[in-house]
Amino acid sequence: MAMNVTQKLIVSHLVNGRMRPGEEIGLRIDQTLTQDATGTMVMLEFEAMQVGRVKTELSAQYVDHNLLQTDYRNADDHLFLRSACQKFGIWYSRPGNGVSHPVHMQRFGIPGKTLIGSDSHTPAAGALGMLAFGAGGLEVATVMAGEPMYVRMPEVLGIRLTGRLPDWVSAKDVILEMLRRYGVDGGRGKIIEYFGPGLDDLSAMDRHVIANMGTELGATTTVFPSDDAVRRFLDTQQRGEVWREVKADADAGYDQTDHIDLGTLEPLIALPSSPGNVVPVREVIGRPIYQAYIGSSANPGLRDFAVPALMVAGRRIPDHISFDVNPTSRQLIENMIELGLMAHLINCGARFHQAGCNGCIGMGQAPATGKISLRTVPRNFPGRSGTIEDQVYLCSPETATASALNGVITDPRTLSMPYPRFKEPERLSVNTTLLLGPLENSEGVELEKGPNIKPLPEFDALPDRIEGPVLLKMGDNISTDEIMPAGASVLPFRSNIPEISRFAFSRIDLDYYDRTIRYQKTGSFVIGGDNYGQGSSREHAALAPRYLGLRAVIAKSFARIHAQNLINFGIVPLTFENGDDWRRVEQGDQLRMTGLVARLKAGEPFDIENLTRNWAFRVGFALSQRQLEVLLAGGLINHIRHIRQTAGNTAP
Secondary structure, rough: OOOEEEEEOOOHHHHHHHHOOOOOOEEEEEEEEEHHHHHHHHHOOOOOOOOOOOOOOEEEOOOOOOOOOOOOOHHHEEEEEEEEHHHHEEEEEOOEEOHHHHHHHHHHOOOEEEEOOOOOHHHHHHOOOEEEEOOHHHHHHHHOOOOEEEEOOOEEEEEEEOOOOOOOOOOOHHHHHHHHOOOOOOOEEEEEEEEOHHHHOOEEEEEEEHHHHHHHHHOOOOOEEOHHHHHHHHHHHHOHHHHHOOOOOOOOOOOOOEEEEEOOOEEEEEHHHHHHHHEEEHHOOEOOEEEEEEEOOOOOHHHHHHHHHHOOOOOOOOOOOOOEEEEOOOHHHHHHHHHHHHHHHHHHEEEOOOOOOHHHHHOOOOOOOOOEEEEEOOOOOOOOOOOOOOOOEEEOOOHHHOOOOOOEEEOHOOOOOOOOOOOOOEEEOOOOOEEEOOOOOOOOOOOOOOOOOOOOOOOOOOOOEEEEEEEEEEEOOOEHHHOOOOOOOHHHHHHHHHHHHHHOOOOOOOOOOHHHHHHHOOOOEEEEOOOOEEEEOOOHHHHHHOOOHHHEEEEOEEEEEHHHHHHHHHOEEEEEEOOOOHHHHOOOEEEOOOOOHHHHHHHOOEEEEEEEEEEEEEEEOOOOOHHHHHHHHHHHHHHHHHHHHHOOOOOO
C-alpha cells in the first residue's frame, strides 16, 4: 500500500493499535526533549518512578525559559536539572546555549526518528522528517522510563504547496495563511503533512517555522519529508552522516487535502489576542507601534536574523521604538558575528537579549501600556507578554523590521529598498561548549535540590461520588496561559506546586484561589467552552488545579494535550452532550455526580445533577481503556505504580 510520510513514520514505530483514525495507538519513542519550565517537574516525576536511567536513544534537557535570576529559585532549578541529567543519563543544555527546538534540530534531530517533548512546540522537529509530539511532562517522564507514547490516531491533512514565495513574503506568512484558513482549532485531531513542488522553495529552517506554529492550529503534529533541503541543513550543521530520505510514495493519499500557491501569498499579521486572528498587513498599515521583536522558537533560523540585519544596514531605528533581538542560540550569535550581520543590528540601535525564550514566555521585554508590540513569536494570548491588556501582533521578521524602521505597522513591500537576499553558507561554525553529554557512570550522583523544590503531591483514586460548586465558568478557546500563567513572577515556582497553585486561573479570576481553598478536600468543578486548554503543554495547568481540589472539567470540547494532562492527574474531562446546556450552568451552582466509577466503565453518557437549579444535564466523554484505568487510579503515577506492584515490583 502506498503511504505518505506520516504513515511511514507511524508504521515504523507502532507497538500497539492500528492506524485507524480515532483509535488509540502506542508508539515507540526514540528521543525526548524537556525544557526548564516543565523539566523540573519531569525530573521529579521520573525520580518517583525509580527507573534509574532513561531508556530512550537520546534525551535532552534545555534551560531556555527560566533564565531571569532575580533570586535563588531559577538558579536552584538549573543546578537541580544539571544533577538530574548527570544522574539519569541525559544531555544538558546550559543556560544561554539557546532555545530547545532549534538547538535540538541542529544537534540531535534525525530524519525518521520519533520525539516527544514537554513543550507544545516540539512538533517543530517535523521539519526534519521526524514524528514529533508535544505532551505533558508526566507523559514524557513515562517515555523516558521506557513506556510507549499513546495518542489517538489522527487523520492526515495533506497540504500541497506549489509556486515560489514572492519577495518580502516568508515562511511565517505560510503558517499565518494556514491560521487564516483554519483558525486555532482547525487542526484538532489531525497531523498536517506538507508536500508538493513548492517544498523546493522552503529550507529546513523555513519548514521549522511552519511546523512550530502548527501547534497553534491545534494539530497533533506537523510533518515534512526528509529531502535534499534537510540533507543540506544537516551538512551545514556538520551532521550530514545522519541524513536519510523519508518521502511519501508517489501515489500516496491523505484523509483530507488543501492547496497553497506560495506565489499568491502576501505579508500577513495576527491581531490581538489570538494567533488565528489573521489579516493582510495592508489592512492595518499606519498603526503606531512601540516594540518590534525578532527571534523565538517560531522564527529561529539564521535567515530570520540575517534578512532583518540587511534591512537595517546603514539605517537607524527611531528613538521611540524598542527593536528587540532575541538570538535563539549561542551558535547563531557566533554565526552572525562571523558573517558581519551582528554589526548591522548593533549599529541600528537594536536591543540584544541572551539566547533563550525571554519575552515569548513573558520573561522580560513586556511592552508599554496600551502600545502595540509586533513579534515573530508563536502566540499572542491575552497578557502572555507580561503586560495586562497587551496588544501583541504576530508577523514575519520582514514585517517586524520594516515596522521598526518606520515606527508604524508597515507592509514591507512598500519599502524603498530591494529585497535583501541571503544565501546561507554551505558550512557553519558549530559551538557545543554549553552542551554537556550524559555521564557514562552516574553511580553516586545525588540530586541537588534547593529549598524551592518540593516533593510531588500525593493524589487519591477517583471517588465514586463528586459533589461541589462550579468555581469558574469560562468561554471558548481558554488557553493554558490563562489557566496557569507564565512570566517572571510565576515560572520560578514550577517545582513548587503549593506555591504555583496560588496563580491558578489568576488571569481569568483573581479570587479563584481564595474560593477554592475551602473545597480542596471535597472537590470542585469548572466549566469551559470550545477548545478548552489550547496552547502550551504545561501540565501545571492541570496539576495545580488538581492540588486545589478540582475533580472535573465540563467543556464543549478540549485541546488534545490538556485533556490528556487532566486525565494524567485524575481530573475527569467531560463534554456537554447538548451545547445549549453550557448556557444554563452558572458559576456557583452546586453539582453532583454519583456512581461515577460504574458510569465511566460503562462508557455511556450520563447525567450530572445541578442541585442549585433542580435540573440535570447530560455529559459524555471519550476515554480509551488505558485512559480510563489512569483516571480511576487518580492519575498516571498511581497507575504506573499499580502496574509495577502487580508485576512484582514493590517500589513505592
